[in-house]
Amino acid sequence: MTTSRAFCPRCGDPIDRESAAAAEGEEGDGPAICEGCYFTDFEFVEAPERIDVSVCAQCGAVHRGRRWVDVDADDYTDVAIEEVSEAVAVHVDVREFAWQVEPEQVDENTIRMHSYFTGVARGRPVEEERSILVRIARQTCTRCGRIAGDYYASTVQIRAEDRTPTSEEVERAREIAERTVAEMEATGDRNAFVTEFTETDDGADIKVSTNKIGKKISNKMIEEFGGSVNDAETLVTEDEDGNEVYRVTFAVRLPPYRPGEVIDLADDEGGPVLVRSARGNLKGVRVTTGERYEAGYEEGDSPDARRLGAIEDAQETTVVTVEDENAVQVLDPETFQAETVARPDYFDPDAETVPVLKSRAGLHVLPDHDPASDEGEDEPYDPYADRQN
Ligand SMILES: [Zn+2]
Numbered sequence: 001m002t003t004s005r006a007f008c009p010r011c012g013d014p015i016d017r018e019s020a021a022a023a024e025g026e027e028g029d030g031p032a033i034c035e036g037c038y039f040t041d042f043e044f045v046e047a048p049e050r051i052d053v054s055v056c057a058q059c060g061a062v063h064r065g066r067r068w069v070d071v072d073a074d075d076y077t078d079v080a081i082e083e084v085s086e087a088v089a090v091h092v093d094v095r096e097f098a099w100q101v102e103p104e105q106v107d108e109n110t111i112r113m114h115s116y117f118t119g120v121a122r123g124r125p126v127e128e129e130r131s132i133l134v135r136i137a138r139q140t141c142t143r144c145g146r147i148a149g150d151y152y153a154s155t156v157q158i159r160a161e162d163r164t165p166t167s168e169e170v171e172r173a174r175e176i177a178e179r180t181v182a183e184m185e186a187t188g189d190r191n192a193f194v195t196e197f198t199e200t201d202d203g204a205d206i207k208v209s210t211n212k213i214g215k216k217i218s219n220k221m222i223e224e225f226g227g228s229v230n231d232a233e234t235l236v237t238e239d240e241d242g243n244e245v246y247r248v249t250f251a252v253r254l255p256p257y258r259p260g261e262v263i264d265l266a267d268d269e270g271g272p273v274l275v276r277s278a279r280g281n282l283k284g285v286r287v288t289t290g291e292r293y294e295a296g297y298e299e300g301d302s303p304d305a306r307r308l309g310a311i312e313d314a315q316e317t318t319v320v321t322v323e324d325e326n327a328v329q330v331l332d333p334e335t336f337q338a339e340t341v342a343r344p345d346y347f348d349p350d351a352e353t354v355p356v357l358k359s360r361a362g363l364h365v366l367p368d369h370d371p372a373s374d375e376g377e378d379e380p381y382d383p384y385a386d387r388q389n
Protein backbone atom coordinates (compact mmCIF):
# COMPACT_ATOMS: atom_id res chain seq x y z
CA MET A 1 0.00 0.00 0.00
CA THR A 2 2.99 2.35 0.05
CA THR A 3 2.86 2.78 -3.75
CA SER A 4 -0.21 5.05 -3.69
CA ARG A 5 1.51 8.06 -2.10
CA ALA A 6 0.67 11.33 -3.86
CA PHE A 7 3.08 14.18 -4.47
CA CYS A 8 2.41 17.86 -5.15
CA PRO A 9 2.98 18.46 -8.89
CA ARG A 10 4.13 21.99 -8.10
CA CYS A 11 6.75 21.51 -5.32
CA GLY A 12 7.15 17.74 -5.13
CA ASP A 13 6.25 17.48 -1.45
CA PRO A 14 4.25 14.45 -0.41
CA ILE A 15 0.55 15.12 0.07
CA ASP A 16 -1.48 13.71 2.89
CA ARG A 17 -4.02 11.48 1.15
CA GLU A 18 -7.13 12.69 2.99
CA SER A 19 -6.60 16.35 2.26
CA ALA A 20 -5.69 15.52 -1.33
CA ALA A 21 -9.02 13.74 -1.71
CA ALA A 22 -10.83 16.69 -0.14
CA ALA A 23 -9.12 19.07 -2.51
CA GLU A 24 -10.02 16.94 -5.52
CA GLY A 25 -13.59 17.00 -4.34
CA GLU A 26 -13.59 20.79 -4.22
CA GLU A 27 -11.70 21.58 -7.32
CA GLY A 28 -12.94 18.87 -9.62
CA ASP A 29 -10.42 17.54 -12.10
CA GLY A 30 -6.73 18.32 -12.37
CA PRO A 31 -3.98 17.11 -10.08
CA ALA A 32 -4.26 18.33 -6.52
CA ILE A 33 -1.51 20.59 -5.21
CA CYS A 34 -0.33 20.79 -1.62
CA GLU A 35 -1.81 23.22 0.88
CA GLY A 36 1.25 25.40 0.90
CA CYS A 37 1.18 25.90 -2.89
CA TYR A 38 -2.58 26.35 -2.85
CA PHE A 39 -2.55 29.19 -0.34
CA THR A 40 0.46 30.86 -2.00
CA ASP A 41 -1.68 31.56 -5.07
CA PHE A 42 -4.97 31.91 -3.25
CA GLU A 43 -6.76 35.23 -3.70
CA PHE A 44 -9.71 35.36 -1.36
CA VAL A 45 -11.47 38.47 -2.64
CA GLU A 46 -11.01 40.68 -5.65
CA ALA A 47 -12.26 44.18 -5.06
CA PRO A 48 -11.57 47.54 -6.68
CA GLU A 49 -10.00 50.28 -4.58
CA ARG A 50 -12.45 52.78 -5.83
CA ILE A 51 -15.94 52.66 -7.28
CA ASP A 52 -17.54 55.55 -9.12
CA VAL A 53 -21.30 55.41 -9.21
CA SER A 54 -23.87 57.69 -10.80
CA VAL A 55 -27.06 58.09 -8.84
CA CYS A 56 -30.16 59.94 -10.05
CA ALA A 57 -30.68 62.83 -7.65
CA GLN A 58 -34.46 62.69 -8.30
CA CYS A 59 -35.39 59.02 -8.04
CA GLY A 60 -32.28 57.31 -6.65
CA ALA A 61 -31.76 55.01 -9.65
CA VAL A 62 -28.18 53.83 -10.17
CA HIS A 63 -26.38 53.77 -13.50
CA ARG A 64 -25.01 50.30 -14.24
CA GLY A 65 -23.47 49.30 -17.51
CA ARG A 66 -25.47 51.33 -19.99
CA ARG A 67 -28.71 51.36 -18.06
CA TRP A 68 -30.35 53.06 -15.14
CA VAL A 69 -31.67 50.58 -12.63
CA ASP A 70 -33.83 51.05 -9.58
CA VAL A 71 -32.12 49.82 -6.44
CA ASP A 72 -33.76 49.31 -3.10
CA ALA A 73 -31.73 51.98 -1.33
CA ASP A 74 -32.83 54.50 1.27
CA ASP A 75 -29.69 56.62 1.15
CA TYR A 76 -26.25 56.88 -0.42
CA THR A 77 -24.72 54.53 2.18
CA ASP A 78 -27.18 51.88 1.02
CA VAL A 79 -26.18 52.58 -2.57
CA ALA A 80 -22.50 52.23 -1.62
CA ILE A 81 -23.14 48.88 0.09
CA GLU A 82 -25.02 47.66 -3.01
CA GLU A 83 -22.19 48.74 -5.28
CA VAL A 84 -19.52 47.06 -3.16
CA SER A 85 -21.49 43.80 -3.14
CA GLU A 86 -21.77 44.02 -6.90
CA ALA A 87 -18.05 44.77 -7.35
CA VAL A 88 -16.50 42.22 -4.99
CA ALA A 89 -15.60 38.81 -6.44
CA VAL A 90 -15.00 35.92 -4.05
CA HIS A 91 -12.80 32.90 -4.83
CA VAL A 92 -14.92 30.00 -6.03
CA ASP A 93 -13.64 27.58 -3.33
CA VAL A 94 -14.77 29.79 -0.45
CA ARG A 95 -17.57 28.51 1.76
CA GLU A 96 -19.40 30.38 4.53
CA PHE A 97 -18.54 33.74 3.02
CA ALA A 98 -19.55 36.79 5.04
CA TRP A 99 -18.66 40.45 5.06
CA GLN A 100 -19.02 43.36 7.39
CA VAL A 101 -18.70 46.99 6.53
CA GLU A 102 -18.15 50.20 8.41
CA PRO A 103 -19.01 53.11 6.14
CA GLU A 104 -17.11 56.31 6.79
CA GLN A 105 -18.58 59.45 5.25
CA VAL A 106 -15.56 61.29 3.85
CA ASP A 107 -17.51 64.13 2.31
CA GLU A 108 -20.99 64.65 0.92
CA ASN A 109 -20.37 62.43 -2.10
CA THR A 110 -17.64 60.10 -0.87
CA ILE A 111 -17.94 57.13 1.43
CA ARG A 112 -15.00 54.99 2.51
CA MET A 113 -16.15 51.40 2.98
CA HIS A 114 -14.03 49.64 5.58
CA SER A 115 -14.82 46.06 4.66
CA TYR A 116 -13.96 42.86 6.47
CA PHE A 117 -14.41 39.58 4.61
CA THR A 118 -14.40 36.10 6.15
CA GLY A 119 -14.88 32.58 4.85
CA VAL A 120 -13.52 29.04 4.77
CA ALA A 121 -11.27 27.60 2.05
CA ARG A 122 -9.97 24.01 2.10
CA GLY A 123 -11.23 23.74 5.63
CA ARG A 124 -9.14 26.65 6.79
CA PRO A 125 -10.63 30.03 7.89
CA VAL A 126 -9.65 32.94 5.68
CA GLU A 127 -10.10 36.68 6.25
CA GLU A 128 -9.21 39.91 4.57
CA GLU A 129 -9.67 43.62 5.15
CA ARG A 130 -10.13 46.11 2.34
CA SER A 131 -10.91 49.77 2.14
CA ILE A 132 -13.02 50.68 -0.86
CA LEU A 133 -13.72 54.28 -1.75
CA VAL A 134 -17.17 54.88 -3.23
CA ARG A 135 -17.67 58.17 -5.01
CA ILE A 136 -21.19 59.19 -5.86
CA ALA A 137 -21.99 61.45 -8.79
CA ARG A 138 -25.45 62.99 -8.63
CA GLN A 139 -27.07 63.01 -12.03
CA THR A 140 -30.47 62.89 -13.66
CA CYS A 141 -31.58 59.58 -15.13
CA THR A 142 -33.15 59.31 -18.56
CA ARG A 143 -36.60 58.86 -17.13
CA CYS A 144 -36.47 61.82 -14.74
CA GLY A 145 -34.97 63.93 -17.51
CA ARG A 146 -37.84 63.05 -19.79
CA ILE A 147 -40.46 63.72 -17.14
CA ALA A 148 -38.88 67.10 -16.42
CA GLY A 149 -38.85 67.87 -20.14
CA ASP A 150 -42.55 66.96 -20.62
CA TYR A 151 -41.49 64.23 -23.01
CA TYR A 152 -44.23 62.11 -24.54
CA ALA A 153 -44.46 59.61 -27.37
CA SER A 154 -48.16 59.07 -27.60
CA THR A 155 -51.49 60.79 -26.98
CA VAL A 156 -54.74 59.08 -26.11
CA GLN A 157 -57.79 61.17 -26.91
CA ILE A 158 -60.96 60.19 -25.06
CA ARG A 159 -64.01 61.28 -27.01
CA ALA A 160 -67.55 60.03 -27.49
CA GLU A 161 -69.83 59.71 -30.48
CA ASP A 162 -72.45 62.51 -30.60
CA ARG A 163 -71.92 63.44 -26.97
CA THR A 164 -69.29 64.44 -24.44
CA PRO A 165 -67.76 61.70 -22.28
CA THR A 166 -69.24 61.72 -18.79
CA SER A 167 -67.14 62.71 -15.80
CA GLU A 168 -67.24 59.06 -14.73
CA GLU A 169 -65.76 57.97 -18.06
CA VAL A 170 -63.07 60.65 -17.86
CA GLU A 171 -62.20 59.67 -14.29
CA ARG A 172 -62.07 56.05 -15.32
CA ALA A 173 -59.67 56.92 -18.15
CA ARG A 174 -57.42 58.61 -15.61
CA GLU A 175 -57.50 55.55 -13.35
CA ILE A 176 -56.79 53.20 -16.24
CA ALA A 177 -53.84 55.34 -17.34
CA GLU A 178 -52.37 55.41 -13.84
CA ARG A 179 -52.88 51.71 -13.30
CA THR A 180 -51.38 50.77 -16.68
CA VAL A 181 -48.25 52.73 -15.85
CA ALA A 182 -48.06 51.23 -12.35
CA GLU A 183 -48.34 47.73 -13.77
CA MET A 184 -45.57 48.39 -16.27
CA GLU A 185 -43.36 49.91 -13.58
CA ALA A 186 -43.93 46.82 -11.45
CA THR A 187 -42.44 44.68 -14.22
CA GLY A 188 -39.30 46.84 -14.17
CA ASP A 189 -40.22 49.11 -17.07
CA ARG A 190 -38.60 52.43 -16.15
CA ASN A 191 -39.88 54.22 -19.21
CA ALA A 192 -43.56 54.14 -18.38
CA PHE A 193 -45.14 57.36 -17.17
CA VAL A 194 -48.07 59.66 -17.78
CA THR A 195 -46.73 63.02 -18.92
CA GLU A 196 -49.98 64.91 -18.73
CA PHE A 197 -53.69 64.33 -18.26
CA THR A 198 -55.85 67.17 -19.54
CA GLU A 199 -59.60 67.44 -19.43
CA THR A 200 -60.83 69.12 -22.61
CA ASP A 201 -64.20 70.47 -23.70
CA ASP A 202 -64.88 67.27 -25.58
CA GLY A 203 -63.31 64.71 -23.26
CA ALA A 204 -59.70 64.20 -22.19
CA ASP A 205 -56.20 64.04 -23.66
CA ILE A 206 -53.64 61.78 -22.04
CA LYS A 207 -49.98 62.20 -23.02
CA VAL A 208 -47.90 59.13 -22.21
CA SER A 209 -44.25 58.14 -22.54
CA THR A 210 -44.52 55.22 -24.98
CA ASN A 211 -46.82 54.08 -27.78
CA LYS A 212 -47.29 50.78 -26.01
CA ILE A 213 -48.90 52.51 -23.02
CA GLY A 214 -51.14 54.55 -25.30
CA LYS A 215 -52.30 51.38 -27.00
CA LYS A 216 -52.95 49.61 -23.70
CA ILE A 217 -54.99 52.50 -22.29
CA SER A 218 -57.17 52.84 -25.38
CA ASN A 219 -57.77 49.09 -25.57
CA LYS A 220 -58.79 48.95 -21.92
CA MET A 221 -61.19 51.85 -22.40
CA ILE A 222 -63.06 50.17 -25.26
CA GLU A 223 -62.97 46.82 -23.47
CA GLU A 224 -64.81 48.46 -20.62
CA PHE A 225 -67.07 50.96 -22.39
CA GLY A 226 -67.29 49.72 -25.96
CA GLY A 227 -66.66 52.06 -28.88
CA SER A 228 -63.67 52.10 -31.18
CA VAL A 229 -60.10 53.33 -31.46
CA ASN A 230 -58.18 54.70 -34.41
CA ASP A 231 -54.49 55.39 -34.41
CA ALA A 232 -52.56 57.85 -36.51
CA GLU A 233 -48.79 58.26 -36.70
CA THR A 234 -46.98 61.55 -37.01
CA LEU A 235 -43.30 61.69 -37.83
CA VAL A 236 -41.67 63.90 -35.25
CA THR A 237 -37.95 63.45 -35.60
CA GLU A 238 -35.09 61.06 -36.26
CA ASP A 239 -33.17 59.52 -33.41
CA GLU A 240 -29.35 59.52 -33.13
CA ASP A 241 -29.16 56.39 -35.30
CA GLY A 242 -31.19 57.98 -38.08
CA ASN A 243 -34.34 56.00 -37.34
CA GLU A 244 -37.60 57.81 -37.85
CA VAL A 245 -39.46 58.49 -34.64
CA TYR A 246 -43.23 58.55 -34.74
CA ARG A 247 -45.68 59.86 -32.27
CA VAL A 248 -48.93 57.93 -32.25
CA THR A 249 -52.31 59.44 -31.45
CA PHE A 250 -54.96 56.98 -30.32
CA ALA A 251 -58.43 58.42 -30.82
CA VAL A 252 -60.90 56.58 -28.62
CA ARG A 253 -64.55 57.09 -29.51
CA LEU A 254 -66.91 55.90 -26.83
CA PRO A 255 -70.31 54.73 -28.07
CA PRO A 256 -73.13 57.31 -28.28
CA TYR A 257 -75.37 55.66 -25.69
CA ARG A 258 -74.05 54.55 -22.37
CA PRO A 259 -75.45 51.94 -19.99
CA GLY A 260 -78.24 53.40 -17.88
CA GLU A 261 -79.61 55.65 -20.62
CA VAL A 262 -83.14 55.22 -21.96
CA ILE A 263 -83.44 55.67 -25.72
CA ASP A 264 -86.26 55.72 -28.25
CA LEU A 265 -85.25 53.83 -31.39
CA ALA A 266 -86.23 55.25 -34.77
CA ASP A 267 -88.69 53.21 -36.87
CA ASP A 268 -89.43 50.91 -33.98
CA GLU A 269 -92.71 50.20 -32.24
CA GLY A 270 -91.34 48.08 -29.42
CA GLY A 271 -91.06 50.90 -26.88
CA PRO A 272 -88.09 52.69 -25.35
CA VAL A 273 -84.99 50.70 -24.42
CA LEU A 274 -82.92 50.97 -21.24
CA VAL A 275 -79.32 50.49 -22.45
CA ARG A 276 -77.49 47.78 -20.58
CA SER A 277 -74.30 47.42 -22.61
CA ALA A 278 -72.72 49.24 -25.52
CA ARG A 279 -69.84 46.84 -26.05
CA GLY A 280 -70.18 45.28 -29.46
CA ASN A 281 -73.86 45.66 -30.40
CA LEU A 282 -75.99 47.83 -28.19
CA LYS A 283 -78.01 45.68 -25.78
CA GLY A 284 -80.81 46.61 -23.45
CA VAL A 285 -84.24 45.96 -22.12
CA ARG A 286 -87.62 47.32 -23.26
CA VAL A 287 -89.12 49.48 -20.54
CA THR A 288 -92.65 48.67 -21.78
CA THR A 289 -92.41 44.88 -21.56
CA GLY A 290 -89.08 43.96 -19.99
CA GLU A 291 -88.09 42.07 -23.11
CA ARG A 292 -84.50 42.10 -24.22
CA TYR A 293 -83.31 44.17 -27.14
CA GLU A 294 -80.13 43.82 -29.18
CA ALA A 295 -79.18 46.03 -32.10
CA GLY A 296 -78.40 44.35 -35.40
CA TYR A 297 -74.90 43.96 -36.78
CA GLU A 298 -75.27 46.95 -39.11
CA GLU A 299 -76.35 49.29 -36.31
CA GLY A 300 -73.67 48.05 -33.93
CA ASP A 301 -73.37 50.24 -30.87
CA SER A 302 -75.06 53.25 -32.47
CA PRO A 303 -78.57 52.51 -33.75
CA ASP A 304 -80.59 55.51 -34.90
CA ALA A 305 -82.36 56.72 -31.76
CA ARG A 306 -83.07 59.70 -29.55
CA ARG A 307 -82.22 60.03 -25.89
CA LEU A 308 -85.09 60.14 -23.41
CA GLY A 309 -83.18 60.25 -20.16
CA ALA A 310 -81.21 58.03 -17.86
CA ILE A 311 -81.87 55.75 -14.96
CA GLU A 312 -80.51 58.38 -12.58
CA ASP A 313 -83.32 60.76 -13.73
CA ALA A 314 -85.97 58.30 -12.53
CA GLN A 315 -88.31 59.44 -9.75
CA GLU A 316 -89.85 57.16 -7.17
CA THR A 317 -93.64 57.23 -7.40
CA THR A 318 -96.66 55.51 -5.88
CA VAL A 319 -98.29 52.47 -7.45
CA VAL A 320 -102.06 53.14 -7.49
CA THR A 321 -103.30 49.81 -8.77
CA VAL A 322 -102.25 46.89 -10.91
CA GLU A 323 -104.75 46.78 -13.78
CA ASP A 324 -103.80 43.56 -15.55
CA GLU A 325 -100.69 41.74 -16.77
CA ASN A 326 -99.94 44.50 -19.31
CA ALA A 327 -100.92 47.65 -17.45
CA VAL A 328 -100.42 49.35 -14.12
CA GLN A 329 -101.60 52.64 -12.69
CA VAL A 330 -99.03 54.96 -11.09
CA LEU A 331 -99.01 58.58 -9.99
CA ASP A 332 -97.43 60.99 -12.45
CA PRO A 333 -94.58 62.40 -10.29
CA GLU A 334 -95.19 65.91 -11.62
CA THR A 335 -98.97 66.23 -11.76
CA PHE A 336 -99.81 63.60 -9.11
CA GLN A 337 -102.58 62.28 -11.34
CA ALA A 338 -103.08 58.55 -11.75
CA GLU A 339 -101.85 57.32 -15.13
CA THR A 340 -102.13 53.97 -16.78
CA VAL A 341 -98.76 52.84 -18.10
CA ALA A 342 -97.22 49.70 -19.60
CA ARG A 343 -96.31 47.00 -17.12
CA PRO A 344 -92.87 45.48 -17.81
CA ASP A 345 -92.19 42.00 -16.49
CA TYR A 346 -89.65 43.30 -13.99
CA PHE A 347 -92.45 45.19 -12.23
CA ASP A 348 -92.98 43.82 -8.72
CA PRO A 349 -96.78 43.60 -8.11
CA ASP A 350 -96.21 43.89 -4.35
CA ALA A 351 -94.24 47.12 -4.63
CA GLU A 352 -95.83 50.23 -3.15
CA THR A 353 -93.56 52.56 -5.10
CA VAL A 354 -91.57 52.18 -8.30
CA PRO A 355 -89.01 54.31 -10.18
CA VAL A 356 -90.48 55.98 -13.25
CA LEU A 357 -89.02 58.08 -16.04
CA LYS A 358 -91.12 60.87 -17.47
CA SER A 359 -89.94 61.85 -20.93
CA ARG A 360 -91.10 62.96 -24.36
CA ALA A 361 -92.18 59.37 -24.92
CA GLY A 362 -94.42 59.37 -21.85
CA LEU A 363 -94.22 57.69 -18.47
CA HIS A 364 -92.32 54.41 -18.07
CA VAL A 365 -91.59 52.14 -15.13
CA LEU A 366 -87.86 51.46 -14.80
CA PRO A 367 -86.30 48.50 -13.05
CA ASP A 368 -85.18 48.96 -9.43
CA HIS A 369 -81.84 47.74 -10.66
CA ASP A 370 -80.99 46.32 -14.03
CA PRO A 371 -82.93 43.06 -14.52
CA ALA A 372 -80.00 41.58 -16.41
CA SER A 373 -78.02 41.46 -13.19
CA ASP A 374 -80.51 38.89 -11.86
CA GLU A 375 -79.93 36.62 -14.80
CA GLY A 376 -76.25 36.00 -14.26
CA GLU A 377 -75.25 37.39 -17.61
CA ASP A 378 -71.63 38.27 -18.17
CA GLU A 379 -70.76 41.62 -16.67
CA PRO A 380 -74.21 43.17 -16.46
CA TYR A 381 -74.60 46.87 -15.90
CA ASP A 382 -75.75 47.73 -12.42
CA PRO A 383 -75.99 51.49 -11.96
CA TYR A 384 -76.25 51.12 -8.19
CA ALA A 385 -73.19 48.96 -7.71
CA ASP A 386 -69.94 50.57 -6.66
CA ARG A 387 -67.23 49.96 -9.15
CA GLN A 388 -64.79 47.48 -7.77
CA ASN A 389 -61.89 48.05 -10.15
ZN1 LIG B 1 3.14 22.11 -3.27
Ligand SMILES: [Zn+2]
Binds near residue numbers: 056144145
Ligand atom coordinates in the same frame (compact mmCIF):
# COMPACT_ATOMS: atom_id res chain seq x y z
ZN1 LIG C 1 -34.40 59.40 -11.94
